[in-house]
Amino acid sequence: MTITSTPRRLSSDLPPRPPESTDAPAETPAARPLRADGAAALLVEHVSKRFKPGRKKKVVTAVDDVSLRVERGEVYGILGANGGGKSTLIRLVSTLLTLDSGRIEVFGHDVTRDEMAVKRLINRVSVDAAFFKKLSPYENLVYAARLYGLPARDARREAERILARLGIARTRLGEPLEQMSRGMQQKVAIARAILTSPTLLLLDEPTTGLDPRSKLDVQAFIEDLREHHDATVLLTTHDLAEADRLCDRLAILDRGQLVVEGTPDELKARVQREHGLPPTLDSVFMTWTGRSLDDDIDDDDKDGA
Ligand SMILES: Nc1ncnc2c1ncn2[C@@H]1O[C@H](COP(=O)(O)OP(=O)(O)OP(=O)(O)O)[C@@H](O)[C@H]1O
Ligand SMILES: [Mg+2]
Secondary structure (H helix, E strand, C coil), X not given: CCEECCCCCCHXXXXXXXXXXXXXXXXXXXXXXXXXXXXXXXXXXXXXXXXXXXXXXXXXXXXXEEEEEECECCEEEEECCCCCCHHHHHHHHXXXXXXXXXXXXXXXXXXXXXXXXXXXXXXXXXXXXXXXXXXXXXXXXXXXXXXXXXXXXXHHHHHHHHHHHCCCCHHHCCCCHHHCCHHHHHHHHHHHHHHCCCCEEEEECCCCCCCHHHHHHHHXXXXXXXXXXXXXXXXXXXXXXXXXXXXXXXXXXXXXXXXXXXXXXXXXXXXXXXXXXXXXXXXXXXXXXXXXXXXXXXXXXXXXX
């Protein structure tokens, strides 16, 4: 799992939070008001990225003229078969890859021209761990918090609070990370990304490979983030139930192209109305990609990071 992050953000990088509306509807996930005013948390405009894997190989268009907008406070999911371009898009947003064409902005900061400001506003959690494996979860978190400039006492308190919320038993907090399961390590990675109060959290398959219990813990934690923190989440997943549960809006990337976007309920209603199919995300996926979630576009691609 890799965490991409840079030291504490400057307050000048971030626009002030817009005031909450006083006549906002009840804070249910469905009715939660999104903060549509001001700069989008993430703006992606006509973005393309091509790879040429080898001299004799064909150019692959991993991301093909994609445009989307994610509002502050929103959980936005990207679905798609293997090789659809999800990780490439996440890596473009995180400045790990450069764009071929188009424009990406994070809170109004252009990823190409203003890379440092963007790095201060994002955290990426993906599949390969980048930890101090001899240190415990607690030590890893406190270390990260100190690195981000939190005072020691606050760092310790935050680390304890977040680890407890993730369902990691107190008795395990001091064990070296290398002795822990991958599920546990994934939870610590997310905890570490959250500890530093990222504004745009990029989660590339955060629950893939976790056991059912750990998966539920991590999902509950993402829901909690959505309700109680000033975090915006861009999430990829192969788990349609997870997407349904967590995401305010979804997009499907198919062969690099964004083929459909909407709230889970909108998409389910559309597939029923327009295609006479059961109102499920399985039908939605089938309709707009022409395949079931288990079919691969590109079996060779397992780079994931
Ligand atoms: N560094 C790279 N060099 C060459 N080709 C790449 C590279 N990274 C990705 N690709 C290709 O770009 C396409 C999209 O890959 P990407 O990893 O973004 O898909 P994905 O939707 O994340 O897939 P998965 O669900 O398997 O994680 C694939 O065809 C892949 O082989
Ligand atoms: Mg991927």
